[in-house]
Structure formats: C-alpha cells, structure tokens
Amino acid sequence: MISADGVVSNCRQLITCRGPLPKRGEALQDLGVIEDGWIAWSGGEIVFVGKGEDFRKEVRAVPSATWIDGRDGIALPGLIDCHTHLPFAGNREHEFLLRLKGLTYQQLAAQGMGIQTTVKATRAASKDELIALCKQRLNQMLLTGTTTAEAKSGYGLNLEDEIKQLEALRALKGAHPVDVVPTFMGAHEVPPERKDDKAGYIDLIIDSILPAVKARGLAEFFDIFCEPNIFDLEETKTLAEAARSAGLGVKIHADEWAPIGGAQYAAESGAVSAEHLINITEDGVRKLASSGTAAILLPGVPFFLMLDKKAPARKLIDQGAVVALASDFNPGSSMLSSMLLVLQLGVYTLRMTIEEAINACTGNAAYAIRRDAGIGSLEVGKRMDLLICDVPNYASLIYQLGVNPVRHIIKNGRVVVRAGKIQPL
C-alpha cells in the first residue's frame, strides 16, 4: 500500500494536465481529465492520481491525514504565472488616466514616464517596503489561483537597486505560499543617468551587476527587452551571450511593439522563452514553432492598453509552437494579477480553446520557467500544488465571468487557502 498524508477525494473532474512537456498542437487539446477523480500526496509529493476504486485498493491514508472532499467542485494544477514584474514600488495610475485621455504608452515613455516612473519609485523604496508590497500582491495572485510566479527585476537599473529587488524576491521564500522564480532584468530599460551612454550601461550589466547576481545566486533567468528604442538585436545578442556564459537561462521580451528579429534570435539561440509577440512576423512564428523556445503570450497587455492588435495565438499554436500564458503583472501595461482572468482572456481575446488555455497556464507555463519536472501537472512524483474550484466542470472556469471560483488551494502538500481565505503560515 502507498502511504498518504493528504487526500482530495471524489472531484467531479480532476484536471491532471498529464503528459510530456512541453505540449504542442493536438497535445494542447488534452487535459487528462479524470471524472470523479481522487488524488493523494505524502510529504508534499503526489503519490496517487486516479479513481476512487483504485485509491481504496492502493492507498492507505495515515490517521492524521488531511482530507478534502472534492464532491462539488473540480481540481486542477495550481496556475503558474510565468511572466511578472512583481517587485516594484509606486503605481502608474496617473499615466493610466492620461492614456484614457488619448496618450499612448509610447508617448508617455517619450515624456519620461512609463518604466522610468517605476524606476524612480522602486529606487526610493527600501527592501522591506518591496517585500511588503510583494506579499500583498502575492496574496491577490494566490486567491485567484497562482501558486508559482516568475518575477523580474528591472526597475532598479543599477547595481544596488537591481540587487535590492532580487533580494526582496529571495526574502519571500518561506515567507509566502507562492513560489517565486527570480529573473534578473537589468536589461529592461536604459536608466536615465545612462541615457546617452547605452553602451556603458550594457557594460555595467555585464561586468558588474550580472556577476553580482550570479555570485549571490539571486536569479535563474536573464531577460532582455529587445525593441528598437530599448535594446536592439545586436545589443540583445551581446547581453544574452553574457547571461548564457554566466549560466542563466535567457528570456527575451520580443516583438511587443516592433519586430526586429527578437523572436527569431530567441528560437535560434535556444532561449528559454520569447515573450509578448504582439507584432511577431510570419518568419518569427515559423522559427518559434520549430524551436523549443516557449512563446509566452500576455493577453492582459492589449486589454489594459486598449489595443486591438494581439499576439497571434492561433497561428503560433496551429504551427506547433509551445504557447504559455502569463499576466505580465506590472503597473504600466498590465495591472492584472489574476491568472484566472488571464486564462479567460486567452480564450475570449486570443481565441485559444479552453483546453489550450489551461495547458498554457499549467504545464507549458512550468516549462517556460524550467519547473516542468516538479509542477505544472498532477502526476505521481510531482509536487502537490492544486486548486479546488466551485464549478461543475472546467469549461465553467472560462464561461462564468466576474466570479472567483477558487475555494481551496493546496501548495506543496499544505492547505494554504481554505474557503477562499489565506491560512496563516
């Protein structure tokens, strides 16, 4: 008999998202649904996934085991938000109001607002302030289903403040139920004091900040904003090569506003992911589709910025790319912390199928942050990260708008949300 210290019994649907990762094409249509499914875990690791009759034959729950009755709901893997800019200070509501009056995001940036506004506020904040802000935001994210979140620095843009952001992320470990996966994004923008010396700033990143990040083990990934007025393709390559030499996985903000080859370079150089892709070209789609680079789509951005143009999710999926979805949570272009809403926007605005969207927020999102060995599906041997939602079936997660159906959350085998309330650590 398998011993278990936790059991979720009798879910109307247990959405396992099982199968090899990453998922492409037809595999994205499969959620591995088990009707009336049971799942059991021990020490935070899944030990059984299946039907009740097999559970009774194969598993013995220890007397102190946690039991949760899934009868009225469904269960699915905890959602993974694989692209956020979590550790920032301040907000950009003022700029949001200016956008409502007709100014574009680019016009605001040209007036010294945009990312620079947040750089100013983040530099002025202490590490403890950042930690407190991150915890508040992670609470919101958790309540709408996020159990793991990637988080980028990139509002410090100097040694001290990039390190401060990344140290704030490190301090969250054990201090909040959501697992945070840190990305160093010094190459998010050129800081104001280096406006006329971009080459010098690139040197600073490569020669000073990156080695410090590496030495302290503060990041797993290195992200670059590859855009005409930020880092061009050659600069992107230089930065990416330095990151690879330092042993960090490369992520690229590519083709958000203008396609200058970022998606192609990501695919050809074996980057972990290319992100945004609103303006990706046909060639970019083909290159990504034939690569192992994840295409991370961020439907909150066109919604928040009120743009008609969106990333070509259907083309990417139909040609075989590895598509993941994420929030891009940030104060300027996507003040959206809910992966449930991201899932819905994936269907309603990117025209993904419900199954594709769920796989894009679970297994493929895990792959996009290199966590697919441990999370992203409900399979024996993986970590027990699971949501129980008050809906009759998984399609209702998308069909019912404006309701939060997340009832209970189990993170790494521990009940962290019960009846919609975060439990004390």
Added chain:
Amino acid sequence: MISADGVVSNCRQLITCRGPLPKRGEALQDLGVIEDGWIAWSGGEIVFVGKGEDFRKEVRAVPSATWIDGRDGIALPGLIDCHTHLPFAGNREHEFLLRLKGLTYQQLAAQGMGIQTTVKATRAASKDELIALCKQRLNQMLLTGTTTAEAKSGYGLNLEDEIKQLEALRALKGAHPVDVVPTFMGAHEVPPERKDDKAGYIDLIIDSILPAVKARGLAEFFDIFCEPNIFDLEETKTLAEAARSAGLGVKIHADEWAPIGGAQYAAESGAVSAEHLINITEDGVRKLASSGTAAILLPGVPFFLMLDKKAPARKLIDQGAVVALASDFNPGSSMLSSMLLVLQLGVYTLRMTIEEAINACTGNAAYAIRRDAGIGSLEVGKRMDLLICDVPNYASLIYQLGVNPVRHIIKNGRVVVRAGKIQPL
C-alpha cells in the same frame, strides 16, 4: 443635532455621485467626491454626508450605532445592475463551446438553441428551484458590488411560466439583501409552440399574460426584443402600447443585431430605456440624445460573444444621451454577474471615462429603472446603499484588474457584507 444609527467615518474618498438625475454630458464627469468624507444614516436613510468637522458639529450617533472606519478605503453608492435576465434555469455552456468552435450566436439560435434552450430548462424548473438559483446568483452579484438589480422574465413564454419567473423574483423580497426590480419580458422571443403563429403569441401576451402580471402586481416594466427575426417595429409598437395602457414602463432591447428603428421608437414614445444599441444608427443616437430615454449599454455582450463591434458609448455621451451600464447577466450572451467588471469593461472596451462609467452604474442606472428618487447617489434623504472598497482612490477600481476590492457593503442601512463575507439575514 441630527440623530444617526450608523456612521462610516473618514473615507479617503466618499464618491457621492450627487446631483440631478439623469446625468448627461459634462455632468457625467462629476462624481461629487468628498476627500476624508463621512456619512451617517438613520433607519436606512442617509442623514449626513460631508466632512468630519461638520459631522461632529451636526450629528449625534446613538449609543448602539454601527460605526465603520473608512480610513483605508473609499466609499461609493451601491452599484445598480439595470439589465439582467436573472431568473433562468440551466446553462448554455455547451453552446459557448460551439461558439468557440466558430458557430455564431445567430447560427445556434437558427438550430433551435439560444434562448429556446433556456426556455426549455426554465419551464422544467419549479419556482423553488428558480428562487434558489436566483439567490446563488445574487450572492455573486452582491460580492462584486451590486445592491439593486433589475431582473427580466422571458424564459417562460407562456402564462404559467412567465408568472412562475416573476413570482420567483417576488419571493426574493426580504429573502436576499439585493433589491430586485421586476420586468415582464414575455416579448423576449416567440415560443416554439407558437413558431408559426407569432400574431397569436402577441395576442396571448396582451390579452392573457400582461393582465395577469398586472393584476398580481408582478412587474414594474415591460421589455420587448425588437429585432428583425423576433419582434419587428410594428409588433414592438403594438406590445409597447398595451404595456403603457396597463401602466407598465416600457423598455426596449433595440439595435442589438440590426437597427430597425427600435432606438428611435423608444426615444419618441418616451420609453424608459433602449438597451444594447450595438448597431444603433446615427439617427438613433440623435433621437436618444434628445430624449429622456436611458441608453443602457451592455459591454459584457461583445466581450462574451467575442465581437469587435460595440455600442458607440462615446458618440452617445458626446451627443448628450443618458448612458447607463449593466451586465445583461444571462446564460447565452453574457454570463457575467459582476458590476465591477462591467464598470471596467465600460472604460476598457467602450472608452468611457472612469467618472462616466461610475455614474453610469449608479445614478443613471437608478434613473433607468425609475429608482433615482431613492438610490444611485449618496445624498441626504436617499437610502443608505453603500460599498466600502479597499483601494486608495476611485480610479483604482478600474486600474486594478482581477482583484475584488469590495470589503464592506451596507444595504438600506444594514451591514450585509463584512470583510468580503455575506452576513446572515
């Protein structure tokens, strides 16, 4: 001194929405914001709205008074959802999935699905089942800020089942904190058994169902779906005149799919409201703008149906129409119960200003269901229906997506939601 049995003190912003109703043009830009505002009530009626220094001079709270500290949040009038199809049974998730595969709403209707699916389920449900479903849905609506909801029948389409729907609505009085305003909408569709005898069905409505609704006092309004394949303009006029003779206010579903003069007729005949208006003509806009008929816009519909075309909110507002927003909560074209999301969609997808959208969900929505004498703003003499939200200012209600900021709700002077939880009646 004024005596009060309830006080909300010291809100960062008290959004009063004060001023004559309906609001048009520039008046829609004004929310009557009081910084550090206080509000007090007695017997469910507002007795003071203003600053703390004046409160202390003018008001004496009774010893047993309810006190709520608004220090960390803002307060605004309870939101009014002035267009819902609340009392239905079943769901249309299956049709939603077919739409995701490319079928249009109209194609589904042509295949006997659409409204007819819900008619079948609603006829099969008992009144008690409908009451239970309504309560569940009103709970969801309340938690996202709705304190008053209009609700239409129109899934019975015969004497017995229309009455059953309206009696279910009546049974909610006193049984749920949300006030429900009933509309008889037998003219929602032609029932299947009358498919070849629309004239006979119109006679049935006028000669049989309407008098019964009237005799039992079951509805305040009469709504007609004025569309080419449902009720044409002449049929709409016939129905509207019968309703007016019976003393019911007339509402018209107009220009949702095709403009056949519904908006113009609504304006010229003094209808209470014209609703939907996705395909309204320039002439329709002009006629509505110079009338007292409210234009109720339903941004959930194009979102849910994934349509690019939306009601021309800017044109309507700029020309001076009385614009209100509502959810159109129904299982086929807007499975959206949250007025908070409606407010956000009004800004993000209809390009209304934040102030216009808030006024459209409060004062103008009250006007659109003829409740403006009692609710829709926070003014002395009105009912105490108020939300306290965990945001620093009202723009954050729109700026922060995917978070539910509603903390406490006071309905008719009673705290009905505390810390996000519905209180027992």
